[in-house]
Amino acid sequence: MGKSGSDRIRLAARALAAAGACLMLANCGSSSKLSRIDPKYGVSSSPRVVASGDTVPKGGGTYRIGKPYTVAGRVYVPQENTKYKAEGLASWYGDAFHGRLTANGEVFDMASLSAAHPTLPLPCYVRVTNLGNSKSLVVRVNDRGPYHGNRLIDVSNKAAELLEFKRNGVAPVRVEYVGRAPLEGSDDRQLMATLRTGVPAPSPSTVRVASARPFVPELRPSIGETSASSRVSTHRQESDGRREVSYGEGDVTGRVHPVAAYAPADQSGPSEFSARGLY
Structure with a gap:
């Protein structure tokens, strides 16, 4: 077999190798996508739109109540109940969720x-x-969850510190509705000033915070139109049709370890849900 025949064989071998590499990459991409979907709840990870260390924008979401929904056999009926009061377990979430979109687009x-x-x-x-x-504190509810067991509410890392149960992971709590929060965001200095021991935390509107400068909501990071702020805008526009979701079964024992955020996947098009993790 001549030189031209050898060249043809080498070219065919290279073509087959390239095709095999493409198939491997495609399979890896598909497996990676599927690995983010929980087999029980059919959820995929919600996007991280602000990188660690970047300024997190305040507010910027929409007001949502949502329609009744069922996940893992449990029915949830979102509503504004001004007399809402319940007792149960609270857990906390932190770094794994930091910078990710919440259920209302914050x-x-x-x-x-x-x-x-x-x-x-x-x-x-x-x-x-x-x-x-x-310990009693007023916090801003801007996401759906918790999604496991008999937990009543998940609070942020900072809130868990102030309520002094971060080390334990979970704590028995009472949750009471106070009122709607402004879409432009909340002044954490004012919320922190609601912290009380032995008496109920007052409404934020009744708390005065001594400061040399007023609270000015930042709907975008102060560093300008960075890639992070662009992603926030893009993902919020894509998520306008979302509904909230929550789920959970079984008992909760032991320490809570925050994990990745999730949102139910809608194979027919853009996701209508946005929510947090299963743990």
């Missing part, structure tokens, strides 16, 4: 005083009282 900041609840309107204020030490 961005989760683990250093802010926020929370996730399965049915209350978004955003709203609730009073969370740690029944173990009588």
Whole structure:
């Protein structure tokens, strides 16, 4: 077989190798996508739109209540119940969720005083009282959850610190509806000033914060139109049709370890859901 025949064989071998590499990449991409979908709940990870270390924008979401929905056999009926009061377990979430979109299109900041609840309107204020030490604090609910067991609410890393149960992971709490929260975001200095021991935390509107400068909501990071701020805008526009979701079964014991955020996948088109993790 001549030189031309050898060249043809080498070219064919290269073509087959390239095709094989493409198939491997395609399969890896597909497997990676499927690996982010929980087999039980049919959820995929919600996007991280602000990188670690970047300024997290305040507010910027929409007001949502949502229609009744069922996940993992449980029915949730979102509503604005001004007399809402319930007791149960609280857990906390932090770094793994930081910078990810919440159910109403805001961005989760683990250093802010926020929370996730399965049915209350978004955003709203609730009073969370740690029944173990009588610490009471008002937080901003801007996400759906918790999604596991008999937990009543998830609070941010900072809120768990102030309520003094971060080390334990979970705590028995009482949750009371306070009222709607402004879409432009909340002043964490004002929410922090609601912290009380032995008495219920007051409404943020009744708390005065001494400061040399007023609270000015940042709907975009102060560093300008960075890639992070662009992603926030893009993902919020793509998520305008979302509904909230929450789910959970079984008992909760032991320490809570935050994991990646999730949102139910809609194979027919853009996701209509946005929510957080299963753990």
